[in-house]
Amino acid sequence: MVKAAILGYGTVGSGVAEVLSCNQELIAKRAGNPIEVKYILDLRDFPGDPNETKVVHDIEVILQDPEISIVCETMGGNEPAYTFSKRALEAGKSVCTSNKELVANHGAELLRLARENRCNYFFEASVGGGIPIIRPINNCLTAERIVEVSGILNGTTNYILTKMEQEGMLFEEALGQAQALGYAERNPEADVEGYDACRKIAILTSLVAGKTVDFHKIHTEGITGIDPTDFAYAKKLDATIKLLAVSRETEDGYQISVAPYLLKKENALAGVNDVFNAVAVCGNTLGDTMFYGRGAGKLPTASAVVADVVECARHLQKTVGCLWEEGEAKVADFDSQEGRFFVRVSKKARADVEKVFEAVVPVVLDSALEEFAFVTESMQEAEFEKCREQIVGFVKKIRIKD
Ligand SMILES: NC(=O)C1=CN([C@@H]2O[C@H](COP(=O)(O)OP(=O)(O)OC[C@H]3O[C@@H](n4cnc5c(N)ncnc54)[C@H](OP(=O)(O)O)[C@@H]3O)[C@@H](O)[C@H]2O)C=CC1
Numbered sequence: 001m002v003k004a005a006i007l008g009y010g011t012v013g014s015g016v017a018e019v020l021s022c023n024q025e026l027i028a029k030r031a032g033n034p035i036e037v038k039y040i041l042d043l044r045d046f047p048g049d050p051n052e053t054k055v056v057h058d059i060e061v062i063l064q065d066p067e068i069s070i071v072c073e074t075m076g077g078n079e080p081a082y083t084f085s086k087r088a089l090e091a092g093k094s095v096c097t098s099n100k101e102l103v104a105n106h107g108a109e110l111l112r113l114a115r116e117n118r119c120n121y122f123f124e125a126s127v128g129g130g131i132p133i134i135r136p137i138n139n140c141l142t143a144e145r146i147v148e149v150s151g152i153l154n155g156t157t158n159y160i161l162t163k164m165e166q167e168g169m170l171f172e173e174a175l176g177q178a179q180a181l182g183y184a185e186r187n188p189e190a191d192v193e194g195y196d197a198c199r200k201i202a203i204l205t206s207l208v209a210g211k212t213v214d215f216h217k218i219h220t221e222g223i224t225g226i227d228p229t230d231f232a233y234a235k236k237l238d239a240t241i242k243l244l245a246v247s248r249e250t251e252d253g254y255q256i257s258v259a260p261y262l263l264k265k266e267n268a269l270a271g272v273n274d275v276f277n278a279v280a281v282c283g284n285t286l287g288d289t290m291f292y293g294r295g296a297g298k299l300p301t302a303s304a305v306v307a308d309v310v311e312c313a314r315h316l317q318k319t320v321g322c323l324w325e326e327g328e329a330k331v332a333d334f335d336s337q338e339g340r341f342f343v344r345v346s347k348k349a350r351a352d353v354e355k356v357f358e359a360v361v362p363v364v365l366d367s368a369l370e371e372f373a374f375v376t377e378s379m380q381e382a383e384f385e386k387c388r389e390q391i392v393g394f395v396k397k398i399r400i401k402d
């Protein structure tokens with residue numbers, strides 16, 4: 001019997017207990033041993049819950065119990081999750097986590113501690129919820145030089161954008177629904193301002209680079225500025241708007257950004273809706289591959305954590321290799337990033353626009369509107385900003401994913 005503990009009995013933690021119980025027999029077969037949850041650490045008690053007798057409030061009970069070989073950290077946040085994870089690994093207990101904030105901040109160090117203590121630090125659920133992406137990058141794509149990773153990495157914002165586009169729902173209402181469904185972070189600013197997707201693309205790029213990407217260096221924009229008029233223009237252009245995270249290897253380092261993008265309906269990512277996420281990975285010899293599934297939610301995310309638990313149970317006292325070491329991977333200057341832009345400007349700026357951007361083809365939604373839009377040629381971010389300075393009045397840009 002392999003004994004495990006769950007730290008944090010919220011959306012994901014309670015899902016971990018449910019998946020372990022619901023698929024108990026097949027998990028025992030696949031792990032080579034039955035897996036039992038011995039303790040659940042939380043701040044609260046859960047009277048009436050089937051696991052209420054397992055609840056403890058002192059981490060020492062778990063850390064000091066030699067029977068516990070696997071700890072699922074589903075509390076979230078940096079502290080005390082960082083200290084608890086570190087201490088579990090130092091005690092030789094493997095840790096499986098869904099906590100991307102912690103992985104993005106301390107992944108390399110926690111992996112080293114796992115190696116030093118002959119156990120494992122696994123984090124499949126930290127990116128893309130239930131989508132297998134960490135293990136595929138580490139294992140199945142290990143023969144590849146990965147040149148680009150991009151995709152939709154946040155379920156909450158994709159849910160909000162889908163509801164706004166398809167049902168004309170207001171931002172706040174759609175966010176409220178995503179929170180009620182258990183998709184959003186405790187502080188949903190992390191979702192809507194793009195910070196969550198930023199940490200996830202930092203984790204993926206760190207795995208690709210083998211060194212840590214400092215996520216503070218990633219250009220990050222959220223979706224709070226996207227309004228119904230943007231969707232009306234997108235429809236007119238046979239396009240949609242998605243929050244994309246993009247990471248590309250260049251000679252100057254990894255060019256990484258998180259921002260809303262306008263993308264044509266025929267783009268595979270345009271059809272990724274609601275809480276679904278998709279990650280496209282391009283390898284130098286393989287070409288393009290894509291991973292798709294539920295990016296958030298109780299059971300899909302818990303399923304990924306439990307898969308890590310099974311992998312730990314199969315490798316007790318052995319560390320499974322993961323090439324992500326301490327030291328920093330270079331992030332390229334964002335200003336040199338190149339692409340086309342969709343731009344909304346006030347009607348009064350027409351002459352300026354034609355002078356600065358030359359041959360623009362205006363997109364007009366409604367002649368009564370005091371604005372029009374156009375699409376630029378491919379140019380660098382810095383170049384666009386210089387042009388923008390020469391245009392008086394309202395200017396709003398959305399990048400285009402070609
Ligand atoms: N929800 C999702 O779909 C996904 C979440 N994740 C990540 O998984 C992690 C957990 O998310 P989620 O389950 O949604 O969050 P929840 O807020 O639902 O659950 C966290 C649980 O941990 C408990 N907790 C917090 N601090 C402590 C502490 N010091 N000691 C003991 N228990 C504590 C909380 O108790 P209390 O409520 O009393 O504070 C709560 O029960 C986060 O890192 C999140 O980013 C990853 C993928 C998807």
Ligand SMILES: N[C@@H](CC=O)C(=O)O
Pocket residue numbers: 126128129153154155156157183184185191196295296297
């Ligand atoms: N809040 C996150 C949860 C999963 O990582 C999201 O919406 O994607």
